[in-house]
């Protein structure tokens with residue numbers, strides 16, 4: 001941070017508020033910026049630091065119209081991000097007390113600064129399904145269920161515990177954190193000045209994720225429903241649930257919607273949204289097909305034995321040295337594909353006397 005100058009605290013100075021091209025100003029000296037990404041509706045992208053994953057940054061968006069402000073998603077919690085987001089609002093002349101924060105889903109990189117915005121006077125709104133995710137996934141019981149599930153998929157006791165511990169608390173629970181909020185449902189509208197944003201259900205990445213859709217300008221705030229940077233992560237939920245199937249439905253529905261301007265949790269729109277969604281459908285279908293082929297070729301493998309068969313670009317020869325977070329992404333999405341094949345009736349899962357499930361082609 002720059003040393004204290006004579007300027008009022010928070011006022012633009014050498015360390016922030018510098019121009020960085022048209023409709024752009026800096027948020028610090030580290031290259032994080034706030035920039036206008038659409039004129040109608042007026043949308044600003046606030047670039048915030050992302051922790052713990054390979055993604056370079058996370059976006060919060062600020063929509064402004066007629067003196068009203070809608071903030072979509074709230075970034076990863078950390079004092080620097082807090083400062084960056086508040087500087088963005090200050091730089092845009094936004095009064096937090098006249099702002100509404102909408103969180104697309106419960107992940108910490110989208111809800112992390114909700115407390116700061118709430119304490120600054122903003123109204124916090126989440127979809128009912130996101131509240132459901134907070135209650136289900138941001139509790140220690142979910143950590144224990146993850147351990148049990150990975151053990152049942154053939155992971156060692158030690159690795160099951162390690163992987164569950166690295167990820168389970170990456171959801172913020174507004175109730176236990178005592179952050180005031182209200183809920184909306186799919187079909188409800190959020191208004192910002194003359195614009196009306198429809199809440200649209202988009203399960204897959206999480207069960208309760210919702211996106212915002214403005215039909216007049218065909219603008220959508222998509223959270224992590226689809227990204228251009230990479231395929232969005234799909235982890236397992238419970239046995240009998242099918243997050244990959246849900247995600248395929250979401251991607252197909254988004255492809256149909258005719259989105260022109262897409263604002264995502266990470267990175268920016270790079271080309272046609274519909275094409276991107278359908279390409280991502282193909283990506284998941286190919287991975288499921290690889291899992292199916294391996295099960296047909298060698299029936300009776302465990303979930304853990306099947307992970308390397310699914311075509312990940314991953315260092316399976318150096319598994320033990322691979323960071324736990326990376327291993328968790330690989331394992332959880334692989335299990336989600338097995339859940340998908342079971343749900344589709346293509347594969348049979350059988351729990352052995354050792355408590356470990358093995359996979360067989362249906363009918364075999």
Ligand SMILES: [Zn+2]
Pocket residue numbers: 105107205224
């Ligand atoms: Zn997410």
Ligand SMILES: [Zn+2]
Pocket residue numbers: 058107109110224265266
């Ligand atoms: Zn995210």
